[in-house]
Amino acid sequence: MKRVYANWKLNLPLPEAVEYAKALFNATQEEARYTEIVVFVSHSQIFPVSAVLQNTFLQVGAQDCSQFDKGAYTGEVSARMCSAAGAAFVLLGHSERRRFFGEKEDLLRLKMERALEAGLQPVLCVGETLEERKAGLVETIIQNQLSILPQNSIGARSWIVAYEPVWAIGTGMNASEEQIEAVHHFIKDRIAQVSGNTPIVLYGGSVSPENRTAILALDSVDGVLVGGASLQLETFLPIVQEAARLGKH
Ligand code: 13P
Numbered sequence: 295m296k297r298v299y300a301n302w303k304l305n306l307p308l309p310e311a312v313e314y315a316k317a318l319f320n321a322t323q324e325e326a327r328y329t330e331i332v333v334f335v336s337h338s339q340i341f342p343v344s345a346v347l348q349n350t351f352l353q354v355g356a357q358d359c360s361q362f363d364k365g366a367y368t369g370e371v372s373a374r375m376c377s378a379a380g381a382a383f384v385l386l387g388h389s390e391r392r393r394f395f396g397e398k399e400d401l402l403r404l405k406m407e408r409a410l411e412a413g414l415q416p417v418l419c420v421g422e423t424l425e426e427r428k429a430g431l432v433e434t435i436i437q438n439q440l441s442i443l444p445q446n447s448i449g450a451r452s453w454i455v456a457y458e459p460v461w462a463i464g465t466g467m468n469a470s471e472e473q474i475e476a477v478h479h480f481i482k483d484r485i486a487q488v489s490g491n492t493p494i495v496l497y498g499g500s501v502s503p504e505n506r507t508a509i510l511a512l513d514s515v516d517g518v519l520v521g522g523a524s525l526q527l528e529t530f531l532p533i534v535q536e537a538a539r540l541g542k543h
Contacts, residue, residue, distance in 0.1 A: 295328065295329060295330060295541045296510055296517045296541055297329060297330040297494070297517025297518070297537070298329055298331050298332075298518055298520065298530075299331075299332045299333075299355070299383075299417070299456075299496060299519045300332070300520050300524030300530060301334045301357065301498070301524060302334060302335050302336070302357075303390070303521060304336060306525065308339060308342060311335060311339050311342070312339075312346055314527070315343045315347055315352070316346055318331075318527060319346070319347060319352055321527060321531055322351075322352070322531070323351075325534050325535055325538035326350070326351035326352060326538075327351065328538040328539075328541030329517075329534060329537040329538045329540075330517070331351065331353070331534060332353045332354065332355050332382075332383050333352065333355065333524075334355040334356065334383070334385050335357070337357075337358075337371045337376065340354055340356060340376055340380050343380075353382045353383065354381050354382065354383075355381050355382065355383030355384055355385065355417070356371075356373075356376040356381045356384040356414070357384075357385050358371075358384070358385060358386070358388070358405075359371060359373040359384050359386075359409055359412075360405070360408065372412070373405075373409045373414050376412070377413055382415060383414060383416070383417060384409045384416050385417050385419060385456075386406060386409065386416045386417065386418050387402045387405075387418055387419045387439065387442075388458070389419060389421055389458060389460045399438065399439070399441060402442050406418070406442055406443070410452060410453070415452060415454065417496070417519070418440075418442070418453060418456070419458050419498070420435075420456070420481070421435075421439075421458040421463075422435045422436065422459055422461075423461060424460070424461035427461070432480075433480055436480065437484060440455070440484060440485070453493075454494045454495075454496060455494070455496070456497070456498050456519045457474070457477050457481060457495060457498070458497075458498035458519065459473070459477075459499050461499075462498075463498070463521065465499075466500050468500040468505050468509070471508055471509070474497050474509065474512060474514070474515060475512055475513075478497070479514055481495050482495060494516045495514065495515070496515070496516060496517045496518055496519045497509055497512075497515050497517075497519070498518060498519030498520065500522075501518045501519075501523060502522075502523045502529065503523065503532040503533060506533045507536055510536050510537055510540055511540070518537070520533060
């Protein structure tokens with residue numbers, strides 16, 4: 295089954311988010327049987343959006359969580375709080391968190407631990423910048439980003455990896471099929487070598503109705519993580535429909 299995950303980032307205001315979640319559910323009742331749909335919403339929207347999607351096939355994720363479980367950490371939202379509010383997933387290490395909030399491996403390792411303790415399924419985002427790609431560092435960078443995955447949970451398939459090349463995010467310039475295949479195989483091979491298990495790997499970065507067929511058709515792509523195109527039904531639905539079509543076969 296191919297997955298379609300939506301990252302709404304810091305966009306939809308609450309009334310729109312709730313309306314859109316309802317519309318998405320109504321429009322994907324058939325498709326949701328053949329693909330896994332998750333919407334990653336801001337913390338304040340986890341509870342209301344989960345309420346709308348309760349008893350449906352659609353699931354909710356958080357876009358981040360604290361490295362702390364509880365205590366005097368003003369402004370933080372813990373993984374347990376996300377879970378209690380209705381989230382089943384959490385994005386970790388998105389390139390925007392790395393870039394604007396300085397998140398690095400030491401911090402992400404702790405967030406990963408808290409997320410797993412809280413029963414959330416983490417989606418670890420990895421990917422290189424254009425400079426790193428030009429310098430031939432793609433595998434080095436990704437291997438380092440993957441190093442935070444806890445060895446003892448590898449067999450459980452309790453987390454997912456999303457390959458999101460930084461230069462492809464929000465630029466309209468998706469990675470080519472060859473580039474995606476090469477990195478996805480690298481990720482799968484590296485993890486299989488240490489664990490004997492092949493992980494789920496999603497692609498993200500300018501996924502759109504135009505390129506969704508080619509990207510979702512790739513064997514090494516277990517699904518897509520969609521930003522801009524996930525904000526409107528008009529552009530998100532064709533991506534969901536294509537994933538569902540593939541899931542039926
Ligand atoms: P875009 O689809 O807007 O490029 O964003 C991708 C992304 O960052 C998903 O997490």
